[in-house]
Amino acid sequence: MRIMEEVRGMDLKDRFNFVDFLEERLEQEKKMIAKQKKMQKEKYRLLDEIRQNLVEKLTGDGACGLVENESHCHPKSNLFASCDPVNTRHVDSFLYPDDDAVDELCATGKLSRNYCKNCLSTDIEPINFISHSMSEEQTRWIFNSLPDLTGKRVLDIGSRLGVVLYTGYLFSNASRLVGIELNESFVKIQNELVSKYKWNDRIQIICGDIMNHADTIAQSDVVVMNNVFDAFVPQEQLFKIWEFIFASFQKMKKGSYIVTYPSLDESLEHAQVPNDTKRTWTSHITPLPLDLQHLTPHIAEEVEGMAIYLKN
Numbered sequence: 001m002r003i004m005e006e007v008r009g010m011d012l013k014d015r016f017n018f019v020d021f022l023e024e025r026l027e028q029e030k031k032m033i034a035k036q037k038k039m040q041k042e043k044y045r046l047l048d049e050i051r052q053n054l055v056e057k058l059t060g061d062g063a064c065g066l067v068e069n070e071s072h073c074h075p076k077s078n079l080f081a082s083c084d085p086v087n088t089r090h091v092d093s094f095l096y097p098d099d100d101a102v103d104e105l106c107a108t109g110k111l112s113r114n115y116c117k118n119c120l121s122t123d124i125e126p127i128n129f130i131s132h133s134m135s136e137e138q139t140r141w142i143f144n145s146l147p148d149l150t151g152k153r154v155l156d157i158g159s160r161l162g163v164v165l166y167t168g169y170l171f172s173n174a175s176r177l178v179g180i181e182l183n184e185s186f187v188k189i190q191n192e193l194v195s196k197y198k199w200n201d202r203i204q205i206i207c208g209d210i211m212n213h214a215d216t217i218a219q220s221d222v223v224v225m226n227n228v229f230d231a232f233v234p235q236e237q238l239f240k241i242w243e244f245i246f247a248s249f250q251k252m253k254k255g256s257y258i259v260t261y262p263s264l265d266e267s268l269e270h271a272q273v274p275n276d277t278k279r280t281w282t283s284h285i286t287p288l289p290l291d292l293q294h295l296t297p298h299i300a301e302e303v304e305g306m307a308i309y310l311k312n
Helices: 002-008 012-057 060-064 099-107 136-145 163-171 184-196 214-218 235-249 264-270 275-284 297-303
Strands: 088-090 114-116 124-126 128-130 153-157 176-181 203-207 222-226 257-261 285-287 307-311
Touching: 012 163, 012 184, 136 163, 136 297, 153 163, 153 214, 163 176, 163 184, 163 203, 176 184, 184 203, 214 235, 235 264, 235 275, 257 264, 264 275, 275 285
Parallel strands: 088 128, 153 176, 153 222, 176 203, 222 257
Antiparallel strands: 114 124, 257 307, 285 307
16 A cells, blocks of 8 residues: 555654554544444433333323324225224334334233134234334434435424424434424424423424415425325315325425325325326426335335435
């Protein structure tokens, strides 16, 4: 190597000085890496603390991430093809991220993994578990996949417990993280946590219907939507909502991002949007390829089915 040749050409004193310089720089790098690891560990600890706060706060059906005044539909889109009120339970993916956590719920009698198809018989089927919140892995993947968000605004439509906002606060440089949530109970929960951790400087929660906030969408640099309509809006109302959403997307700045689960194609198919209309609506956005090869199998499975779009 050229640098080694140059070192060999130095006199003894210069060699010692060069080695001292390298050792000093190496020590600085070690300290910086240790500091970064400590900061990262603290961010994970805060998310775990928030998770525990929510688990302790939510009781009854809320233990699984629901609130009493929340209404649901049971659509027959691909995402919910086998789900109905009898065989399906909601288990929040942020609160209960793995099988061990679900097992704890079952052990306390708050949940069962199976249901009886014929009462008093052994003819049982496993219960379908669905979540209307993103998992921690999904939210961290979003902010790892997007470019630097310094000075940018992130909008989470249907923010529920606020996991996208909390993760964005900790793992991105976004200047503003806005959650729009229709349910007052969820808004109260989010505001309490934001106040507790003094994150009001960057996080804002809006209680309202997204249909009244076209400007908020248009002013955002990133819009996140996680299964936001299919399980909550009657089939006959979906077309109107998606028409509004895409009209708002068109007003976003060029280079903005839209992150969805499931993909927009799947959501529009469930909404029975005609192909010609779908092509017109989506003509201003481009789906980006997702590189999942560098992810662990567990995280790749978590983010499979998600989509990121770029505003043209």
